[in-house]
Amino acid sequence: MSSLVSLVYGESETRPQFYSRKEKSLGVLCSNFLGLYNGDCAGTSTVGLDDAANRLGVERRRMYDVVNILESIGVVARKAKNQYTWKGLEEIPRCLEQLKKDGLKENFNSAGSCSSARVCHRKSVSNENQCGGLLSLNTGGEANHLASLRKNNKSDKSLALLSQNFIKLFLCSNVDMILLDNAAKALPGDADDETTLRTKVRRLYDVANVFSSLNLIEKIRHSESGKPAYRWLGWKGKLKNGFDTASEINEPKKRVFGSDITNYNSKRNKTNSVVGWKSSKETSVRMHNKLVDLEHEYDENELKQHPRHKSTGIDFGPFAPVSVLKARDAAFKNVKQVQDMESLASTYRPQYHNQATKL
DNA sequence: GATTCCCGCCACTTA
DNA sequence: TAAGTGGCGGGAATC
Numbered sequence: 001m002s003s004l005v006s007l008v009y010g011e012s013e014t015r016p017q018f019y020s021r022k023e024k025s026l027g028v029l030c031s032n033f034l035g036l037y038n039g040d041c042a043g044t045s046t047v048g049l050d051d052a053a054n055r056l057g058v059e060r061r062r063m064y065d066v067v068n069i070l071e072s073i074g075v076v077a078r079k080a081k082n083q084y085t086w087k088g089l090e091e092i093p094r095c096l097e098q099l100k101k102d103g104l105k106e107n108f109n110s111a112g113s114c115s116s117a118r119v120c121h122r123k124s125v126s127n128e129n130q131c132g133g134l135l136s137l138n139t140g141g142e143a144n145h146l147a148s149l150r151k152n153n154k155s156d157k158s159l160a161l162l163s164q165n166f167i168k169l170f171l172c173s174n175v176d177m178i179l180l181d182n183a184a185k186a187l188p189g190d191a192d193d194e195t196t197l198r199t200k201v202r203r204l205y206d207v208a209n210v211f212s213s214l215n216l217i218e219k220i221r222h223s224e225s226g227k228p229a230y231r232w233l234g235w236k237g238k239l240k241n242g243f244d245t246a247s248e249i250n251e252p253k254k255r256v257f258g259s260d261i262t263n264y265n266s267k268r269n270k271t272n273s274v275v276g277w278k279s280s281k282e283t284s285v286r287m288h289n290k291l292v293d294l295e296h297e298y299d300e301n302e303l304k305q306h307p308r309h310k311s312t313g314i315d316f317g318p319f320a321p322v323s324v325l326k327a328r329d330a331a332f333k334n335v336k337q338v339q340d341m342e343s344l345a346s347t348y349r350p351q352y353h354n355q356a357t358k359l
Numbered sequence: 360g361a362t363t364c365c366c367g368c369c370a371c372t373t374a
Numbered sequence: 375t376a377a378g379t380g381g382c383g384g385g386a387a388t389c
Contacts, residue, residue: 020387021364021386021387021388022387022388024365024366025364026364049378059366059367061379062365064378064379065380068379068380081373081377081379157382158380158381159380159381195383199382201363202363202364202382203381205362205364206365227362
């Protein structure tokens with residue numbers, strides 16, 4: 001029992017250190033990873049997976065999650081076994097641009113579904129996609145690490161491609177707000193199978209947490225259903241002192257959890273409370289319609305089952321941006337304070353390490 | 360009770 | 375054959 005307590009409380013702590021999911025979230029890990037390689041280790045061109053895991057005090061498995069998602073937006077590129085090339089945050093806008101181009105060119109979500117997203121990614125596997133490292137990696141001996149996945153159909157479900165397709169939902173349809181459930185349905189895969197959907201939603205939470213930590217998206221709440229939705233913010237960040245300052249740049253705009261929305265475009269509410277338009281390119285119409293259909297379908301069912309009072313706006317959910325930002329800022333500060341890598345590792349390890357696995 | 364998402368099992372690939 | 379990779383879903387934290 002005492003050992004169990006120490007697992008939870010931390011052996012070196014005099015005060016109980018309660019387990020907190022937020023501190024171990026992929027978003028926080030991502031922030032720390034970026035802080036490490038974009039800040040303290042700026043200039044480092046090669047990222048060793050084991051090294052990163054050690055420095056950040058996490059299991060290697062978690063690094064795969066973060067790195068795969070970051071690879072999907074060009075921040076890193078797989079170089080060799082256990083090694084990634086650090087491309088940098090400045091790759092993000094270029095990658096987003098490319099993703100948008102690809103998505104539009106390949107008519108992402110043609111025929112009102114995302115079946116073509118599968119086509120899109122297959123093309124990507126064939127190295128037609130130029131984005132970052134994920135789809136055009138292939139430097140040196142590492143020919144195409146997705147090729148192996150393709151063999152066993154793994155790439156169809158890879159986190160990296162899910163990430164890219166999630167982004168394409170925003171970029172290619174020009175919706176700026178998507179219900180997570182609907183994103184899962186709209187993305188490639190069996191949308192009728194409950195288990196498949198649930199799994200996809202789990203993965204989308206992973207992806208969304210990382211993207212949220214990058215300030216590419218923000219989590220909000222569908223005002224009527226209370227269901228989670230994500231709003232596209234786009235890449236606004238620029239580096240300052242080696243750090244992504246997107247959070248700082250956007251900080252004034254952030255709303256406190258539960259507060260009223262002031263910058264919400266009322267026009268969006270007119271047609272649909274969740275899906276809004278920025279423009280209306282023909283290619284985007286199909287996806288828009290699909291998402292709108294999903295929303296209508298969802299809203300009708302929801303209202304039938306759970307009649308609600310009319311809401312005046314959007315409520316932020318439990319993933320309150322401010323709290324996340326606080327956690328992130330704290331993490332960044334933490335990273336900044338540590339000058340040498342040795343102390344960095346010891347600083348971070350307790351935060352992530354699952355002590356239970358050390359038994 | 361529903362939502363969120365960490366955790367680690369395990370199948371598969373690679374060296 | 376050991377090590378690397380990452381899909382997957384159980385189940386606990388959180389709302």
